[in-house]
Amino acid sequence: MKLESALVLSQEQVYQDTFLMWLSCPPVAKGGSPGRFVMVHCGDGLDPLLPRPMSFHRFRSERSERQFAILYDVRGRGTQWLSRRRASDELALFGPLGRGFAVDPQAQNLLLVAGGLGVAALVTLADDAVAAGKAVTLLQGARTAAKLFPAHLLPEEVEVVSTTDDGSTGHKGYVTELLPQYLSWADAVFACGPNPMFEAIAAAVRGSGSGLTRRSGKSVQLLMEEHMGCGTGVCYGCAVFTPKGVRLVCKDGPRFNFREIFR
Amino acid sequence: MHLRVDLAPKGKRSLVLDNPVMTASGCFGNGLEFAKIFDIERLGAIVSKGVTLRPRQGNPQPRIVETAAGMINSIGLQNIGVEAIVRDVAPIWATWRVPVVVNIAGESIEDYAELAHHLDGVAGVSGLELNVSCPNVASGLEFGCDPEMAAAVTRAVSQETTLPVLVKLTPNVTDIVAVAKAVVEAGADALTLINTFPALTIDIDKQRRALGWGSGGLSGPALKPIALKMVYEVAAAVEAPIIGCGGIVSAGDAVEYFMAGATAVQIGTATFVNPRAPLDVLEGIGAYLSQQGIEDLRELVGAALPTPRPAAG
């Protein structure tokens, strides 16, 4: 693996402060899969210094070339710089990195749970699952309606249920409040969002009697985030403290099985 | 082209590197991750993550914040402890052609001595690097802040080992030359300059310090001019080989360190920017030398010093 140059194919603002960027970089796209990520340089020189971790949001094949997209929110100076790139600009990045989702071929009903921009990493999983003939429900929560991932950008087979903190669309409250209704339907759960969301999922799973237990074979997979230095497992910046000891988001994750994080 | 360097020309055992590019402690894990990514055996040496007597979990999140052309870390010496290093990791190092230097950290002089004792004679370990930027629990002061304490640690380690001993100095001092002289006197074979510079940032939304631990150490390009001056001052005053470290991202940066008197260099934070940075710097040094028509790297060492350095190695 080395620092690669990626060609920006397109960039558009898809909703409030959220940008979609398609990239051409075959060596990185090759090993990419749902839940894995890339480290993207967001500047021309040495400032900002550190590359930004970004999940694979989507894949497509154009004239037999595998291409990928990232979906990102403008937060600080790195993503601000990124949002000013245009088609035919070049970016420096490296990857693919980390451990992605693992979908059991037997699992038929997939429940995807997204908090905020956690949805970025779940869309490609939904694409794959629909293509494989599975049933997919996406529970997505956001601060407000303008920050929800537009349902029309998903395969139409995906059932989308939305919640907003301010009640501007859908259920008013957190996405995890709806979980209990869906847990017994689900053969497998895939979640990405802020850490408090994972705590709420843990509470729901424990209280559900949904059969999402150790022995059921049903899996709950969490995609976690921490500030990163290297993205490659060498700086120990992205540690998570688990019952079995310290793990690294970039190397041991970002996908963790529920039981690796919660007792 | 002559790139070979000896970091312990006067030691009981030599530490000869094929070339002067090393990885910096804490920025390359224990080498195992990158061994799968590129040919790390082409590097001059690998330096391990800081190793302590017992395993350490490290500090709470966040452990890293970015700053202008740099970053601050407070990893808190997360590591698996010396026993696991000797049992599980050193046997892998022993199969590599590239020498591995183990960076050690302690809370007392006895800790350092015991670590040195554990690591002496272990196959796969070619040298020790003492991280003296750790607080001595007895006094609360960093070992490396005081020439006498730094010398005491160095002496205690030298007595326990036949391995070459590098002492990694902290910039958190008034007079780095005094510390450098004291540790060389106490048996250090070479000096690594420098460790991170104490630093912090404030999260203005939360109105508190951004790092989970509070403060941390500054690294990256922002650190380079500070480190370079310290290398220059020490090189002018001390004969032992110096390993320059701080903010190196390119071959040009490394050449600056050589000209300031460094015999070798370590690449740290640059590896986060570009995983292949250490090899890129090595290749760039080769390209620079051939472009300049220089056959022997030693011709560059100390070129910018007021009086040329005696060639080491």
Ligand SMILES: Cc1cc2nc3c(=O)[nH]c(=O)nc-3n(C[C@H](O)[C@H](O)[C@H](O)COP(=O)(O)OP(=O)(O)OC[C@H]3O[C@@H](n4cnc5c(N)ncnc54)[C@H](O)[C@@H]3O)c2cc1C
């Ligand atoms: C595995 C992983 C996958 C991610 N995938 C996506 C994605 O698909 N889309 C998306 O919008 N965001 C994603 N993020 C978060 C994204 O990396 C941050 O939003 C981004 O780094 C912010 O950079 P900035 O320059 O705008 O912010 P600044 O605040 O200027 O960044 C300063 C530093 O903090 C780090 N940082 C800030 N916020 C975060 C955060 N939430 N997580 C990790 N590091 C952070 C930056 O990387 C940088 O080193 C992901 C994070 C991780 C760990």
Ligand SMILES: Cc1cc2nc3c(=O)[nH]c(=O)nc-3n(C[C@H](O)[C@H](O)[C@H](O)COP(=O)(O)O)c2cc1C
């Ligand atoms: C994430 C991180 C972890 C580090 N861990 C250690 C360590 O365990 N022991 C040590 O002596 N130095 C450690 N350092 C300091 C580096 O080895 C180096 O001295 C410093 O970062 C300056 O070099 P750079 O600017 O090239 O990174 C660490 C630095 C970073 C950024």
Ligand code: FES
């Ligand atoms: S980001 Fe460096 S170890 Fe994970």
